Amino acid sequence: MKPLTGQPSIVGVIVSYRPDVEVLRQLVEAVVNQVDRLLIVDNGMQVRADTAASEKIEIITLGDNLGIARAQNEGIARARSLGATHVLLLDQDSIPEADMVVKLLAALQSLETTGVSVACVGPNYQDDRHANAKPFVRLKYLHFKRQPCAGDLVEVDFLIASGCLITMSALDTVGPMADDLFIDYVDIEWGLRAQSIGLKSYGVCTASMRHALGDSAIRLGTKSIPVHSPLRQYYNVRNTLWLCRRDFISWQYRAALMLRLVYYAGFYTVLVPPRITRLRMMASGLYDGILNRMGKYRGKN
Missing domain, CATH: 3.90.550.10 (Spore Coat Polysaccharide Biosynthesis Protein SpsA; Chain A)
Incomplete structure (x- = not known):
C-alpha cells in the first residue's frame, strides 16, 4: 500500500x-x-x-x-x-x-x-x-x-x-x-x-x-466525572510523578498536574467505593512513582 x-x-x-x-x-x-x-x-x-x-x-x-x-x-x-x-x-x-x-x-x-x-x-x-x-x-x-x-x-x-x-x-x-x-x-x-x-x-x-471516557461516571453537583478502576488510579498517580520529572514540562504544568492529583485522590477516596482499595492502589502508585518503577503494575489488584 x-x-x-x-x-x-x-x-x-x-x-x-x-x-x-x-x-x-x-x-x-x-x-x-x-x-x-x-x-x-x-x-x-x-x-x-x-x-x-x-x-x-x-x-x-x-x-x-x-x-x-x-x-x-x-x-x-x-x-x-x-x-x-x-x-x-x-x-x-x-x-x-x-x-x-x-x-x-x-x-x-x-x-x-x-x-x-x-x-x-x-x-x-x-x-x-x-x-x-x-x-x-x-x-x-x-x-x-x-x-x-x-x-x-x-x-x-x-x-x-x-x-x-x-x-x-x-x-x-x-x-x-x-x-x-x-x-x-x-x-x-x-x-x-x-x-x-x-x-x-x-x-x-x-x-x-x-x-466512553472512564468505566462509569459519578455526578458531583452539576458535573459528571469519569470514574476509573483502582488499577488505573495506580497508573495515574505513578505516571503523574514520572511526567512531572520530564525536562520539557513547565513549572506551571508540574504544579497543575500535582494539584489535579491531590484533587482526584481526595475525590476517589471520599466518594467512590471501594475506598480502601483505591487508597491502597494510589499509595502503591506514589511509592513506585518515587522509585521510578515503570511499566506494568507488578503487585496485586
Missing part, C-alpha cells in the same frame, strides 16, 4: 484489550471505509478472527497485555511499513461519525498549507454519560480549562489518543509513545512533548466521534 505522490495514505490503529465484541464490531464498521488499511492491535489474544472480515483489516496479536503505548507503537510501526503517510489512533470503545476522517484530514492539510507545524488533530467527541462535556483542554494559570467549540478549530495542549490523526513526519519528529507509562498519560505526554518542540495540536469541531 504505497501512496501515490502527494496522495495521503491513512492507516487506522485500534488498540483492544478484552473488548466488547459488539462495540468493537460497530467501531470496525464505522471506520474501515474511512481509511486505507485498518490494524487491530490485540493486547491479549481476545479478538476473534472474524473481526477481520475485510481484506483491509489486519489483526496484530501481542500475546499479552503490553500496555496501550506499546500497542500503539506496534501499530504505528506496521503502518509505516505499509507506506502510511498518516495514522489514525482509536480506542476500542469509540465510534467515529462517517465523515470524521475526511474532516480531520481536511483540517490538518489546511493548517499545514498555512505553515503551521501540526502534531495532531482530533475530533469533538461526545460521551452520552457526560451531558454538554467540552472535550478540548488547555492550561490556564494552574487550572486545566475545558475549551468550547467556538469555531472550526480549537488549539489545545494535547488530545486524547482516540480519534487522533497524526502524520508520520510528526511521529518522526516527536518520537514514539512512551512505553514506560504502560497506560494513562500516554497521549498527554506525547502531546506536551510535541508542544515543547513547536508542534501544535488542534481539536476539529466539525469532526465528531462517540467515546
